[in-house]
Amino acid sequence: MVGVGPGGPEDLTPRARRALEEADLVIGYRTYVDLVSTIIAGKEVRAYPMKSELERAEAALDAAARGRQVALVSSGDPGIYGMAGPVLEMLGELPGEDGNETAETLQVEVIPGVTAASAAAALLGAPLMNDFAVISLSDLLTPWEVIARRLEAAAAGDLVIVLYNPASRKRTRQFSEAGRIIRRHQPGDTPVGIVRNARREEESRLITSLDAMSEQVVDMATTVIVGNSQTVLAANRMVTRRGYRL
Amino acid sequence: MVGVGPGGPEDLTPRARRALEEADLVIGYRTYVDLVSTIIAGKEVRAYPMKSELERAEAALDAAARGRQVALVSSGDPGIYGMAGPVLEMLGELPGEDGNETAETLQVEVIPGVTAASAAAALLGAPLMNDFAVISLSDLLTPWEVIARRLEAAAAGDLVIVLYNPASRKRTRQFSEAGRIIRRHQPGDTPVGIVRNARREEESRLITSLDAMSEQVVDMATTVIVGNSQTVLAANRMVTRRGYRL
Numbered sequence: 001m002v003g004v005g006p007g008g009p010e011d012l013t014p015r016a017r018r019a020l021e022e023a024d025l026v027i028g029y030r031t032y033v034d035l036v037s038t039i040i041a042g043k044e045v046r047a048y049p050m051k052s053e054l055e056r057a058e059a060a061l062d063a064a065a066r067g068r069q070v071a072l073v074s075s076g077d078p079g080i081y082g083m084a085g086p087v088l089e090m091l092g093e094l095p096g097e098d099g100n101e102t103a104e105t106l107q108v109e110v111i112p113g114v115t116a117a118s119a120a121a122a123l124l125g126a127p128l129m130n131d132f133a134v135i136s137l138s139d140l141l142t143p144w145e146v147i148a149r150r151l152e153a154a155a156a157g158d159l160v161i162v163l164y165n166p167a168s169r170k171r172t173r174q175f176s177e178a179g180r181i182i183r184r185h186q187p188g189d190t191p192v193g194i195v196r197n198a199r200r201e202e203e204s205r206l207i208t209s210l211d212a213m214s215e216q217v218v219d220m221a222t223t224v225i226v227g228n229s230q231t232v233l234a235a236n237r238m239v240t241r242r243g244y245r246l
Numbered sequence: 247m248v249g250v251g252p253g254g255p256e257d258l259t260p261r262a263r264r265a266l267e268e269a270d271l272v273i274g275y276r277t278y279v280d281l282v283s284t285i286i287a288g289k290e291v292r293a294y295p296m297k298s299e300l301e302r303a304e305a306a307l308d309a310a311a312r313g314r315q316v317a318l319v320s321s322g323d324p325g326i327y328g329m330a331g332p333v334l335e336m337l338g339e340l341p342g343e344d345g346n347e348t349a350e351t352l353q354v355e356v357i358p359g360v361t362a363a364s365a366a367a368a369l370l371g372a373p374l375m376n377d378f379a380v381i382s383l384s385d386l387l388t389p390w391e392v393i394a395r396r397l398e399a400a401a402a403g404d405l406v407i408v409l410y411n412p413a414s415r416k417r418t419r420q421f422s423e424a425g426r427i428i429r430r431h432q433p434g435d436t437p438v439g440i441v442r443n444a445r446r447e448e449e450s451r452l453i454t455s456l457d458a459m460s461e462q463v464v465d466m467a468t469t470v471i472v473g474n475s476q477t478v479l480a481a482n483r484m485v486t487r488r489g490y491r492l
Contacts (some may be wrong), residue, residue, distance in 0.1 A: 013259055015256045112365055123356075128326045128327075129327060131388075133405060135377045150405055
């Protein structure tokens, strides 16, 4: 499982690049595979549509069990809402011995990458200087009540909150609802940073406030960072103070 | 501000490497500067002891204002408990115009890296497949009551919890206290992963339980990941289920 970071080859670690170069089969969601197209040129590639995580995991394990050297590509970090989970869960359910390569003998490695929280924070300033929570607003796999309870808990604990997957084409209600939940615990002028397409074409970023955030258009390529009580604007950037005496 | 990731050059993005190569002055905590010694060989280097964050920030801004191309090195990601905050706070307080390079004209960039949460998670399996909190146990800059309240909130919200800076030579009480706080909300057999020196010499990792975690030795080079209600052992690794139906 190879994390390719937020954008192109500039954000890819040498460890991840080597795994791509050494692979004889590359599997991944089409958009992610495209991010590293120059590196994997000439290799066998199986690009999948969204929401085919289990198919991708199964294809990768099947091919690896047949001796292929597989790179399963995730954007950002495969260990954060990525493909590492489904693959390892599936690997844990494979039979232990069947005369072939199995769970014990397959070499499976997670190669981390720069996750969206880091990429977005860097473009906004330094909002993650203090404790924070990372919460996905996608309720495809997690019930909304669970997500709402986590937003409530994180805001009550004065954690900075990073929102992954704030909206999709069909799922638009959760972003403004998340704002309302956090607003119960944080003032309306709390800085909120919104980054879209970090390190890709059409990258954009803006800093707004908790009260105004729901007016912004967000999508699956957007990461949102909601500040806490220590977050301020400094040098036109969003900074969470850690407590140094300047 | 350049994030060099958890270990050596294998974990450094090309963007970060280029910033190091183009710098004519490298500033940083000695241990972090040593991680990239092969890349910065021959350059002017100012290596500092721990707890000199403000001195490092001031030295970097002073040199940049005098026209130097400075790389201020952080391990992991400078945007997560790193040097990005103090530098931008200080930059925000510089006078706007004094005939020299000032806050408006200084080019300051945060180059993210693979943070310790990602590096540790990758070595443990896939514990960060669902929502999580990142909490530092260092009470040098944040009062312990604030940290305790955040641990309580994160555990009550069933977030996976990543502990940074679990202990130092002089600060040893917080780790077991954190375990007791989380234990009020999670069962004692909740998986806990402990990674020391990720991607460096003497790397070690183990998976234990919430009830047993305080028996382990941890230090400033250790990252601890405490699972949530969905975290299980699969294929000898720590995996947080996201809800796929296998």
